[in-house]
Amino acid sequence: MSSTQKKTLLQVENLSIGFSQYVKGTQKRVIWPINDMHVDIAEGEIVAVVGASGSGKSLLAHALLGILPGNAICLGSIMYRGEELTDKRKGQLRGREISFIPQSVNYLDPLMRVGKQVQIGLNKKSAKAQQERLFAQHGLNNSDGRLFPHELSGGMLRRVLFATSVREGVKLVIADEPTPGIHPEALAEILKQLKQFADDGAGVMLITHDIMSALEIADRVAVIKDGTTVEISEAEAFEGNGERLKTEYTQRLWRALPQHDFDTEVTGKAVVAPCL
Numbered sequence: 001m002s003s004t005q006k007k008t009l010l011q012v013e014n015l016s017i018g019f020s021q022y023v024k025g026t027q028k029r030v031i032w033p034i035n036d037m038h039v040d041i042a043e044g045e046i047v048a049v050v051g052a053s054g055s056g057k058s059l060l061a062h063a064l065l066g067i068l069p070g071n072a073i074c075l076g077s078i079m080y081r082g083e084e085l086t087d088k089r090k091g092q093l094r095g096r097e098i099s100f101i102p103q104s105v106n107y108l109d110p111l112m113r114v115g116k117q118v119q120i121g122l123n124k125k126s127a128k129a130q131q132e133r134l135f136a137q138h139g140l141n142n143s144d145g146r147l148f149p150h151e152l153s154g155g156m157l158r159r160v161l162f163a164t165s166v167r168e169g170v171k172l173v174i175a176d177e178p179t180p181g182i183h184p185e186a187l188a189e190i191l192k193q194l195k196q197f198a199d200d201g202a203g204v205m206l207i208t209h210d211i212m213s214a215l216e217i218a219d220r221v222a223v224i225k226d227g228t229t230v231e232i233s234e235a236e237a238f239e240g241n242g243e244r245l246k247t248e249y250t251q252r253l254w255r256a257l258p259q260h261d262f263d264t265e266v267t268g269k270a271v272v273a274p275c276l
């Protein structure tokens with residue numbers, strides 16, 4: 001599906017994020033890990049955001065959710081459903097219309113049973129039943145709900161995190177690396193669920209290192225490098241030798257994936273890969 005056919009849900013333009021830091025004790029300076037980044041998502045569209053570690057993917061997610069640290073400076077324009085996404089609005093929509101699947105399981109409360117955590121934000125009356133349904137859908141046992149985060153495996157915790165994102169009325173899903181530490185079957189299930197969000201009309205931002213998995217469901221791919229957007233291309237452009245990709249950086253990234261080893265042999269040229 002192309003974004004031109006659908007209504008724009010989210011439009012990020014000229015996003016820069018800086019942190020003021022003290023140097024030499026008292027002198028302050030600002031570093032800018034995100035510089036002039038842009039990305040947009042239409043209703044019902046899945047946009048994968050890929051980029052090397054430290055390129056600024058999580059900061060982008062946190063800026064959209066309004067959960068950047070207090071010393072962060074955020075510039076640029078974030079439009080959501082045609083209106084500026086102010087800090088106040090971010091707070092109102094977070095965990096409701098805008099759903100977040102965080103990168104780290106540390107986002108879970110270590111002192112609260114995981115079942116209870118999944119019930120947060122659900123209608124009080126039906127919360128317990130709905131949580132149990134979500135657990136079943138995510139391959140978790142009913143009895144797991146009584147456990148605390150430290151009593152679950154990494155893979156199980158990721159599934160709990162995922163269950164916290166499924167809320168009625170979700171219009172934008174931001175998933176930050178939802179798949180590491182997950183076995184292939186669960187990976188397929190997560191991709192299927194993200195696809196389901198999109199089929200139900202939500203926009204999905206899928207932040208990941210795993211381009212091949214992302215391409216199974218993504219409509220477009222935004223490539224991030226050093227805090228800026230290098231390229232946004234239709235998922236279909238990621239095929240063959242990557243001739244349809246716009247930048248050399250993305251072409252190198254694509255050709256360096258393990259699946260494309262044979263290309264190096266055919267051309268006899270060594271591919272210098274930007275690492276993901």
Ligand SMILES: Nc1ncnc2c1ncn2[C@@H]1O[C@H](COP(=O)(O)OP(=O)(O)OP(=O)(O)O)[C@@H](O)[C@H]1O
Pocket residue numbers: 019033051052053054055056057058059060069103
């Ligand atoms: N609170 C902070 N203060 C200063 N710099 C920060 C802060 N948070 C993040 N950064 C810097 O911003 C850059 C981008 O970080 P970010 O976590 O967004 O990367 P990422 O693309 O999500 O990486 P990964 O794939 O490893 O999760 C990094 O260089 C990081 O050091």
Ligand code: NI
Pocket residue numbers: 057058059103176
């Ligand atoms: Ni990250």
